[in-house]
Amino acid sequence: MKIIFVLLLAGVGSVGVASRAQAAQTILVCYPGGPVDAAEAGNALSSMLRVVERVGQWKSGTFESAFTSRADECRKLLAERKPAFAITSLGLYLELAARHHLVPVVQPRIKGQTAERYRIMVKKGAFADLAALQGKTLGGSVLEETEYLRRIVFAGRIDPSRHFSLKPSRQALRSLRALAKGELDAVLVNQQQYDALGGLPFAKDLEAAFTSEAIPLMGLVADEKATSAGERERLTRALQGMCQDSEGKKLCELFGVESFEPVKPGTFDTARTLWEAGSK
Amino acid sequence: MTRRLLVFLGAALACGCGHLATDLVPLDLSGCPTEVGLAQDAFDCGSDSALLSCALGALRQDDRPQLRRTALGSKLCKLLAEREADPSRRERLAAEGVRLAEEALALGAEDEGAVNYFLGANLGMAVRDHAMLAFQNLSRLHETLKKAHEKAPDVDQGGPGRILAMLYLKAPPWPKGIGDVDRALELLEGLVERHPGHPLNHLFYAQALWQAEEDGARAAVDRELGEAGRLIESGRFGSCSEPWRKELGAFAAGLPRTESEKREGE
Numbered sequence: 001m002k003i004i005f006v007l008l009l010a011g012v013g014s015v016g017v018a019s020r021a022q023a024a025q026t027i028l029v030c031y032p033g034g035p036v037d038a039a040e041a042g043n044a045l046s047s048m049l050r051v052v053e054r055v056g057q058w059k060s061g062t063f064e065s066a067f068t069s070r071a072d073e074c075r076k077l078l079a080e081r082k083p084a085f086a087i088t089s090l091g092l093y094l095e096l097a098a099r100h101h102l103v104p105v106v107q108p109r110i111k112g113q114t115a116e117r118y119r120i121m122v123k124k125g126a127f128a129d130l131a132a133l134q135g136k137t138l139g140g141s142v143l144e145e146t147e148y149l150r151r152i153v154f155a156g157r158i159d160p161s162r163h164f165s166l167k168p169s170r171q172a173l174r175s176l177r178a179l180a181k182g183e184l185d186a187v188l189v190n191q192q193q194y195d196a197l198g199g200l201p202f203a204k205d206l207e208a209a210f211t212s213e214a215i216p217l218m219g220l221v222a223d224e225k226a227t228s229a230g231e232r233e234r235l236t237r238a239l240q241g242m243c244q245d246s247e248g249k250k251l252c253e254l255f256g257v258e259s260f261e262p263v264k265p266g267t268f269d270t271a272r273t274l275w276e277a278g279s280k
Numbered sequence: 281m282t283r284r285l286l287v288f289l290g291a292a293l294a295c296g297c298g299h300l301a302t303d304l305v306p307l308d309l310s311g312c313p314t315e316v317g318l319a320q321d322a323f324d325c326g327s328d329s330a331l332l333s334c335a336l337g338a339l340r341q342d343d344r345p346q347l348r349r350t351a352l353g354s355k356l357c358k359l360l361a362e363r364e365a366d367p368s369r370r371e372r373l374a375a376e377g378v379r380l381a382e383e384a385l386a387l388g389a390e391d392e393g394a395v396n397y398f399l400g401a402n403l404g405m406a407v408r409d410h411a412m413l414a415f416q417n418l419s420r421l422h423e424t425l426k427k428a429h430e431k432a433p434d435v436d437q438g439g440p441g442r443i444l445a446m447l448y449l450k451a452p453p454w455p456k457g458i459g460d461v462d463r464a465l466e467l468l469e470g471l472v473e474r475h476p477g478h479p480l481n482h483l484f485y486a487q488a489l490w491q492a493e494e495d496g497a498r499a500a501v502d503r504e505l506g507e508a509g510r511l512i513e514s515g516r517f518g519s520c521s522e523p524w525r526k527e528l529g530a531f532a533a534g535l536p537r538t539e540s541e542k543r544e545g546e
Binding site: 177 | 461462
């Protein structure tokens, strides 16, 4: 789901930059660990931008995107290209916010929520808690950013790289089937995956051995020094109108995004505190 | 969210279209014989494109129900579309194949596996560059191919299962879509056993193995690609070979070098 927010945001986000220069403006999209080919993502993002340009009556080609699925490449692009707006994972935002003056601008709302929880699913009765899972295999499709997992999802209680034997997979369903067959001890799922578990035939055999605190959904961030408050507000309004626009509405419905909302003050404070605490 | 959804989404937005193409591709019928045999089994990958065009041209003029309730028309469209390099012509040929299959179904061929297979194959080609259309037709495509696989699993050397497997491989995965690499693997494992003579069964199996296991399945991936390549170059698949050769080449080029390849390169 995250990548869809990323794409939606990438499209509308460009509106905020459009008036700043004649040359095409770059929107940096970082999707660390995502199984996304950069060339294909670039094509998709370009397509998104063209639609946004048409809907927003901007000249075609006003915007361009830069995409990477590698965290190190994201760091490099942020440093070299200094984009005014970017879409990153929460982990990358927290890591890079101070260095690049990043501030969250807009969040998506899904099923009434602008936050999500991660859960570790196990077979019923197999493991009571995190301590019982020490040294056990943990699968899932959301295991790429281990530092984010350590500091935010597990709030510093454990280091997942040491606590578990990690078995990342491109497909969560594959991990869950392996769990049901006893080939894995546990699977980490995000909110979207957890909400869909009920449709799986073996869901009744599973339970959560760990549930994270609510973690804010990440959206678009801006370089506070490279953008004015007016530009960020304009961008926010554009995003808020996204799911009311006839074309944008279809996309929002297709991917279950109810709306885009301005980030409320304090939304990311807890995450920032946890991140800082984790560095000590 | 996966690469496939990105591609679907990007294509959807690029297209903005909502319907299959309805205009017919003009056919060059200048060299056609006065009588064209319209037996379904007479056409396959080895058929000359000119002959296929002649047959489709003749079929367009032939309204006999006993002919139009067969899979012939949609098969001709599939064969022509698959070898068509121009995307617009390919799409229109495939869309015509969908209409001809729908006509056959309406004339009483609902349970004929071959008609459902060619409907699914043409529908897949008609929507594949238009993701919103693909999303809109995903459920229909899924049901059509499942029915074809159930009724005629062996047509086109496992064609229904082959396309169904690729649908599972390319569609958005759980929890947002029907994409399911395990199902794809299961189907393709069966197909390479049952129909080892079709190169796409091996190529698609290699793609599924790579998506599921990556480096853990590299040896098996290379083995299947080798077999697919050998079959493609065997000369048995006529004009079908060229697009398959390209697909194999593109997939192989995207694989990382093996350790032995790295050593050879040093």
